[in-house]
Amino acid sequence: MAQALNSQLTLTQKIIAKACGRDTVAPGEIVTVSVDLLMGQDASGPRKWGPRLKELGCKLWDPDKVVVVSDHYVPAVDTQSAEILAISRQFAREYGVKKFFDMQGISHAIMPERGLLTPGMFVAGGDSHTPTAGAFGCYAAGFGATDTTAIAITGETWTTVPETINVQIEGELAEHVTAKDIMLWLCRELGMENSFKTVEFTGSTVGAMSMSERLVLSNMAAELGAEAGIIGVDEVTIEALKQTGGQWEGAEQWIADEGATYLKTVTLDVNQLGPQVAAPHAPENTKCAKEFAGVAVDQCYIGACVGAKLEDLQMAASVLRGRKVSSSTRLLVAPATVRVTEKAAADGTLAALTAAGAILLPSGCGACAGMGAGIVAKGEVCISTTNRNFQGRMGHKDASVYLASPYTVAASAITGLITDPDELQTPPPAQAHQTQARSPEGIRT
Amino acid sequence: MIVEGAAWVFGDGIDTDVLAPGYAMKKSPEGLAQHCLEAINPDFAKQVKPGDIVVAGANFGLGSSREQAAMALATLGVGAVLAKSFARIFYRNAINIGLPVVKIDLTDKVAAGELLRLDLAKGIIAQQTDGSEHELQPMPSHIIEILTAGGLMAQLKQKMGR
Ligand code: SF4
Numbered sequence: 001m002a003q004a005l006n007s008q009l010t011l012t013q014k015i016i017a018k019a020c021g022r023d024t025v026a027p028g029e030i031v032t033v034s035v036d037l038l039m040g041q042d043a044s045g046p047r048k049w050g051p052r053l054k055e056l057g058c059k060l061w062d063p064d065k066v067v068v069v070s071d072h073y074v075p076a077v078d079t080q081s082a083e084i085l086a087i088s089r090q091f092a093r094e095y096g097v098k099k100f101f102d103m104q105g106i107s108h109a110i111m112p113e114r115g116l117l118t119p120g121m122f123v124a125g126g127d128s129h130t131p132t133a134g135a136f137g138c139y140a141a142g143f144g145a146t147d148t149t150a151i152a153i154t155g156e157t158w159t160t161v162p163e164t165i166n167v168q169i170e171g172e173l174a175e176h177v178t179a180k181d182i183m184l185w186l187c188r189e190l191g192m193e194n195s196f197k198t199v200e201f202t203g204s205t206v207g208a209m210s211m212s213e214r215l216v217l218s219n220m221a222a223e224l225g226a227e228a229g230i231i232g233v234d235e236v237t238i239e240a241l242k243q244t245g246g247q248w249e250g251a252e253q254w255i256a257d258e259g260a261t262y263l264k265t266v267t268l269d270v271n272q273l274g275p276q277v278a279a280p281h282a283p284e285n286t287k288c289a290k291e292f293a294g295v296a297v298d299q300c301y302i303g304a305c306v307g308a309k310l311e312d313l314q315m316a317a318s319v320l321r322g323r324k325v326s327s328s329t330r331l332l333v334a335p336a337t338v339r340v341t342e343k344a345a346a347d348g349t350l351a352a353l354t355a356a357g358a359i360l361l362p363s364g365c366g367a368c369a370g371m372g373a374g375i376v377a378k379g380e381v382c383i384s385t386t387n388r389n390f391q392g393r394m395g396h397k398d399a400s401v402y403l404a405s406p407y408t409v410a411a412s413a414i415t416g417l418i419t420d421p422d423e424l425q426t427p428p429p430a431q432a433h434q435t436q437a438r439s440p441e442g443i444r445t
Numbered sequence: 446m447i448v449e450g451a452a453w454v455f456g457d458g459i460d461t462d463v464l465a466p467g468y469a470m471k472k473s474p475e476g477l478a479q480h481c482l483e484a485i486n487p488d489f490a491k492q493v494k495p496g497d498i499v500v501a502g503a504n505f506g507l508g509s510s511r512e513q514a515a516m517a518l519a520t521l522g523v524g525a526v527l528a529k530s531f532a533r534i535f536y537r538n539a540i541n542i543g544l545p546v547v548k549i550d551l552t553d554k555v556a557a558g559e560l561l562r563l564d565l566a567k568g569i570i571a572q573q574t575d576g577s578e579h580e581l582q583p584m585p586s587h588i589i590e591i592l593t594a595g596g597l598m599a600q601l602k603q604k605m606g607r
Contacts, residue, residue: 030585030587043470043511044510044511044512048512052598055598055602056601056602056605057605058605073471078471080471081471084471125510126510127509127510128508128509128510128534130510141533142510142534143510143534143537144510144511144512144515144534144535144537144538144541145510145512145538146512146538146541146542146596146597146598147537147538147541147597149597149598149601150597150601153601158587192458192504192507193503193504193507193530195504195507195530195531195532195533195536196533225504225507225532225533227533282458369462369467369509370462370466370467370468371467371470371471375468388462388508390460390461390462390463390508391460391462391463391484392462392463392466392467392468392484393462393466393467394467395468396468397466397483397484
């Protein structure tokens with residue numbers, strides 16, 4: 001049932017109110033909204049839209065508001081994936097989609113890096129990690145192929161105004177502790193069943209985070225089961241918009257109202273947080289990395305929209321410099337976008353990775369969803385910077401996937417065992433002074 | 446709308462990767478459906494009959510936005526999914542392709558293979574073994590409209606006059 005209308009709105013409610021042309025909305029109301037940006041990827045976008053648009057004899061409602069990204073089946077490895085990629089190219093040509101990114105990287109990393117996200121937008125994406133765009137003060141949610149087809153034709157959809165959970169993160173992160181560790185921890189604390197709710201991330205830790213790290217928070221709101229994970233606009237957002245050619249004028253209005261009503265506020269103190277690892281087969285199976293110490297890994301994977309941005313590669317490189325990948329494992333690195341590859345090549349990050357023995361893969365979803373290169377065999381164990389470790393996702397159903405930060409995955413690559421990055425032995429001389437002990441309990445809540 | 450069939454009972458957190466595994470995503474809808482839920486019950490796809498009803502716990506369909514997760518169940522002839530709760534995208538996808546999804550927790554009450562009869566119009570689910578009936582929460586009218594039209598595409602076609 002809809003609650004009484006309130007004039008103090010959460011950021012979620014503000015954006016939805018704008019999208020349905022009203023001053024205010026209340027949780028539980030069902031509203032029809034105008035979509036500002038629609039994203040479709042190769043697995044669920046043009047491949048599904050094309051035949052349905054033909055059947056209905058319709059065009060796109062506004063080709064300039066549609067983004068198409070081929071990232072799941074890239075590069076083609078067989079005739080089926082080649083065919084799927086050809087469909088996207090043909091679709092972009094036929095329907096006049098100019099924002100078409102063919103094998104340029106993963107959609108959720110491309111949209112921020114190309115300045116396509118404007119704070120206050122209602123973004124609908126044919127992919128469950130569409131919430132990533134929430135880091136730019138957008139309401140961004142995933143939709144299935146029939147919903148996105150209807151949006152492609154009408155520019156509209158319906159939504160139930162969600163309740164908002166305020167996740168307030170306070171404190172200073174220790175070295176080797178990242179937004180990924182926070183989110184793995186949060187998956188355990190909040191559980192993965194927050195359906196029909198949004199999360200807004202607030203607090204001093206978020207304020208101090210880079211855009212790259214904020215994108216991790218919003219990305220993994222999907223793992224909480226939340227429909228969106230939104231961060232209010234501040235100087236960091238505006239600076240990122242300026243640098244990527246995005247629209248920043250008026251962006252500062254996209255923050256929650258003082259006194260807005262939240263379903264609940266969850267406060268996290270991250271001062272004592274250590275590196276976290278989620279065990280198979282769910283992101284909520286999280287414990288301190290130390291508790292998994294000694295688990296042998298066949299593969300270490302640095303990839304995905306959440307875990308292979310430039311900063312993620314730099315984190316991995318900082319651990320790997322002057323060290324070697326253990327002969328008992330393999331380290332695969334699939335940079336999130338081609339621009340990431342370019343920048344990582346320019347600043348020496350790629351060289352540090354390959355010198356340590358990392359194997360470079362093309363940009364794209366790769367092994368993350370089991371559709372590209374790097375999938376795992378029956379009985380194999382992988383530690384990965386990806387966001388999801390459901391059974392069978394990365395390859396064989398009897399494989400085990402652990403989730404962790406780029407630091408922890410890199411540290412595990414060096415030993416061939418799951419390793420807390422702080423526990424690495426024989427640190428290279430240049431970094432020796434940075435190694436610090438942390439209490440074994442790792443986190444105190 | 447009436448659905449009648451045997452119950453297949455599953456637990457909590459049935460995700461989209463077990464409903465529509467990534468390694469089978471390039472296959473045809475029929476080919477993909479053969480892998481539906483195989484990580485949990487290898488016999489499901491082979492033995493499920495048209496009209497059968499999936500009964501599950503919390504957060505059914507969490508994970509990916511892939512509509513194939515709902516489509517795989519529908520392709521196998523599953524008549525409805527009754528779960529304690531649903532992930533949002535799966536819930537919308539199921540409605541959009543005309544697969545009835547009902548929020549009700551019956552995992553403790555229904556045995557595997559038991560005959561169930563779902564009457565969506567009346568909002569009642571009946572267990573045939575002992576005749577017990579459970580009332581359903583009323584569905585929002587726009588969702589009933591999509592289901593009765595036969596899914597969102599069918600509704601769009603009506604709206605576009607095609
Ligand atoms: S990298 Fe993984 S999580 Fe991200 S869009 Fe691709 S398949 Fe989804």
